[in-house]
Amino acid sequence: MKSIIQVENLHKAYGQHKAVKGISFTVEEGTLFAFLGTNGAGKSTTIEILCTLLQKTSGTVRINGYDVDENNQANIRKSIGVVFQQSLLDDKLTVQENILHRGKMYSLSKDQLQQNYQFVSTYLQLADIEQKKYSALSGGQRRRADIARALIHRPQILFLDEPTTGLDPQTRQFVWQAIKRLQQESNMTVFLTTHYMEEAAVANQIVILKNGEIVAEGTPDALKTKYAYDQLEVVFQNIAEGEKWLQQNELTFTVRNGIYSIRVTSTMHALTVLKQVEPLLASFEVIKGTMDDVFIHIMHEGEAV
């Protein structure tokens, strides 16, 4: 698999403030890459450098084989599409006007532009909104138009900066399905930042940034194994006996409203515990560790990989 984004020892400083402190990572072609971190962690700065909107202080960045240092801006920009956190299309233009005006900036032939427009319009179901002014659209409709604009030149890499923030669950699902489908069908690489950890959980690779440094990276499963724990929640028929059993077996647990949350290393570990404690149980539930747990753990503990 080809590395479509290569970042090595990237630094960015604004005067004395170091926003990005020597980060390195690669993104494989056709994958979904999640770039996570709290606000101010350096995500946006990194994305702006990758999108050629900002100059780095030092380090190496290669996008689709082009070095951002050299005179490659046009080639890099032809390779990328960007959906910004805010909606940036023109309020006074219709959706179609917005997308076609932007499309003309990519030196596409008229036929190619029309063909691409048909493609994005179908993919993002723009037929009902394409003649509406952007100002008249709902949040979800705007997002569809924003994504269509980013895809009008059929880029190889799509940067999504918190694309579903503020959207209702139904629209989020629609947007997300469209992106996933597009990624799979056209082997497009998706570089995502998001605050919704369930979105990051479907990524092929995750990098977590804190204070301008990478503090964790890996596949969602690997990160969950390392930083999140499954929980076995049980209610005992006899609380005293149940609690005694937990203490005798040296299991870590917390109690709230009579529900005992026992930390287990995996679902299979939960099964082992359940088999042993079964006679004492009134009810139980196994709760899988989530990316939220991973993120909160890393942000609170600050453990480096």
Add this chain to the structure above:
Amino acid sequence: MEALISLVARNNKMFRRDKTQVFFSLLSIIIVIALYGIFLQKMQVDAIEQVTKATPETITMVNEWLVAGLLSMIAVTTTLGAFGIAIQDIESKSAADFLTAPISRAKIQLSYVLNAFFIGFIFSFIAFISCEIFIVATGGQLLNGTEMMKVIGILILSVLLASTFNMFLVLFVHSQNAYSTLTTIVGTLIGFLCGVYVPFGVLPGFAQNLIMYFPISHTTVLLRDAFMQNSIQTVFAGASNEQVEAYKINFGVVYEMNGNLLTSTTSLLIIVGTTIVLAVLSILIFKKRNK
């Protein structure tokens, strides 16, 4: 090239569809027309009556004086209004969106300048046609073909100067608030600086110098000369050369500097020279900022 054309077309639509922006671009002009209707016309006619008898031709000449002033003002206010798109794009971060496409900052900036020029010229041309209709409707003569071409030529220069002048000013503006302040200041001052609100001769010496050294006022002078040449001859048919010259100086039809009357060629050179200097300065500032 297609990218640039598309950007200019987009800027143009954005300006035309913002009715408030269009209205405020024309507000100074509306104010001048109102002031003219209330007292400016009468003031001039009264002044002329002290030299020669006021006739319908006098009214026409005074109308032409107003029209020339309006046309020079409109070039400034509409081009500045068109540059509002550039500020909106900075504040809304649309400029960042453009820059994810293979297009340079210089090309984006050029699209704003070209749009300002087109908007300025279209509005000036429409205003010119409207002014001709007004002059003919109030008993004046339609300009002949050569005179019309001359006026259109001056309008092109006037819009070109106004575009570079406003491009230079807008380079120092980065927010809607600052831009609103700038439009208010320019809108208020432009009538004075082009000698339209108050006749040149009634102003104190330093104000007269300020106007003379303000390059855009030279477009007013050229336009007045083009519009009023025939009617001045008709109105002041019986008056002495000194009286005609005094009227021309007092009403800013010609500038007098150190006892010499400035020629049209001098005004032309000032306009072209200022346009070039402002364009070069703007490019240098822009390049330095986007290193």
